[in-house]
Amino acid sequence: xxxxxxxxxxxxxxxxxxxxxxxxxxxxxxxxxxxxxxxxxxxxxxxxxxxxxxxxxxxxxxxxxxxxxxxxxxxxxxxxxxxxxxxxxxxxxxxxxxxxxxxxxxxxxxxxxxx
Amino acid sequence: xxxxxxxxxxxxxxxxxxxxxxxxxxxxxxxxxxxxxxxxxxxxxxxxxxxxxxxxxxxxxxxxxxxxxxxxxxxxxxxxxxxxxxxxxxxxxxxxxxxxxxxxxxxxxxxxxxxxxxxxxxxxxxxxxxxxxxxxxxxxxxxxxxxxx
Numbered sequence: 001x002x003x004x005x006x007x008x009x010x011x012x013x014x015x016x017x018x019x020x021x022x023x024x025x026x027x028x029x030x031x032x033x034x035x036x037x038x039x040x041x042x043x044x045x046x047x048x049x050x051x052x053x054x055x056x057x058x059x060x061x062x063x064x065x066x067x068x069x070x071x072x073x074x075x076x077x078x079x080x081x082x083x084x085x086x087x088x089x090x091x092x093x094x095x096x097x098x099x100x101x102x103x104x105x106x107x108x109x110x111x112x113x114x115x
Numbered sequence: 116x117x118x119x120x121x122x123x124x125x126x127x128x129x130x131x132x133x134x135x136x137x138x139x140x141x142x143x144x145x146x147x148x149x150x151x152x153x154x155x156x157x158x159x160x161x162x163x164x165x166x167x168x169x170x171x172x173x174x175x176x177x178x179x180x181x182x183x184x185x186x187x188x189x190x191x192x193x194x195x196x197x198x199x200x201x202x203x204x205x206x207x208x209x210x211x212x213x214x215x216x217x218x219x220x221x222x223x224x225x226x227x228x229x230x231x232x233x234x235x236x237x238x239x240x241x242x243x244x245x246x247x248x249x250x251x252x253x254x255x256x257x258x259x260x261x262x263x264x
Binding site: 004005025027028029058060061062064065088089092093096097 | 133134136137140155158159161162165166169172173226227229230233234
């Protein structure tokens with residue numbers, strides 16, 4: 001995997017699940033790596049999965065599709081999926097796609113742990 | 116193959132590889148910034164082109180990484196803005212098929228065309244006379260559109 005396609009994702013264990021913090025742009029090249037990390041985190045059926053996008057300056061529809069796939073899994077297995085810390089640019093893509101109406105999106109890491 | 120429109124200010128050809136999307140975004144954002152677009156508009160322009168290229172790679176070329184995509188850009192003067200043309204040699208499809216999905220139907224995929232239409236001021240898909248498809252998009256600077264007399 002090259003630097004263009006790899007995606008560093010920090011994984012933090014919470015009392016009731018996991019927090020994932022990807023680093024860098026999430027586009028067509030990197031969304032497969034993002035999907036793999038999300039799938040891995042959801043395998044143990046956690047009660048909560050927080051995706052912290054503080055370090056994601058750019059996301060396209062491939063990244064959004066990956067989150068929608070994760071949402072479908074979390075709905076089926078009753079995991080709470082929360083997305084937080086969206087940059088202005090990423091938030092605008094969420095809003096254009098109306099993802100803010102179906103995903104739980106909060107401003108901060110702290111709010112995500114309480115949502 | 117060369118695009119039909121004469122004398123682009125910027126012209127490049129890339130292979131149909133996802134890892135080339137980031138450098139194309141950076142190049143077009145920089146061009147848009149130098150023309151005078153603000154940061155939000157530069158980001159919107161880069162996202163629209165990214166979505167168009169993603170669709171060509173995935174659907175037009177079926178993820179074959181060794182096909183060509185031509186990108187040409189022109190600075191526009193009236194209205195002030197940027198015109199970008201993207202040409203490929205993918206199998207031709209009816210333009211009516213290039214529609215974004217209903218946003219109320221939440222599922223993975225189908226967002227790209229919707230985003231392109233939302234982000235750009237002009238969007239024209241067409242079949243290229245010599246084969247393949249063409250997309251022309253334009254984005255204008257709101258404060259610099261010349262009002263009609």
